[in-house]
Amino acid sequence: MSASQKTAIYVEKYTQNFLELKIEGEGHTLLNLIVDELNRIPNVEAAYRVEHPLLKTARLMIRTSGSKSPLDAFREATENIKKKLEELKKQVAQHK
Numbered sequence: 001m002s003a004s005q006k007t008a009i010y011v012e013k014y015t016q017n018f019l020e021l022k023i024e025g026e027g028h029t030l031l032n033l034i035v036d037e038l039n040r041i042p043n044v045e046a047a048y049r050v051e052h053p054l055l056k057t058a059r060l061m062i063r064t065s066g067s068k069s070p071l072d073a074f075r076e077a078t079e080n081i082k083k084k085l086e087e088l089k090k091q092v093a094q095h096k
Contacts, residue, residue, distance in 0.1 A: 019070035021060045037077040
């Protein structure tokens with residue numbers, strides 16, 4: 001997948017405390033980062049699986065205790081990642 005192509009995300013299942021996303025165009029690199037950040041949020045459990053090593057299609061599963069929706073947990077995790085990447089970018093720029 002080239003840098004100009006976008007990742008496609010499909011909702012496979014969504015309930016009050018469970019969300020399963022099918023993500024095309026991504027593999028272990030991005031999914032591992034997201035799952036790690038999701039699992040840092042209290043009362044949230046997340047996992048992913050790559051469907052086939054030659055195909056860039058993965059499934060992300062998020063389960064919550066019900067105190068927070070899985071979609072809100074996903075949003076929180078991605079915002080946390082964004083903040084961490086911005087901080088890293090600043091630190092790298094300071095050391096150039």
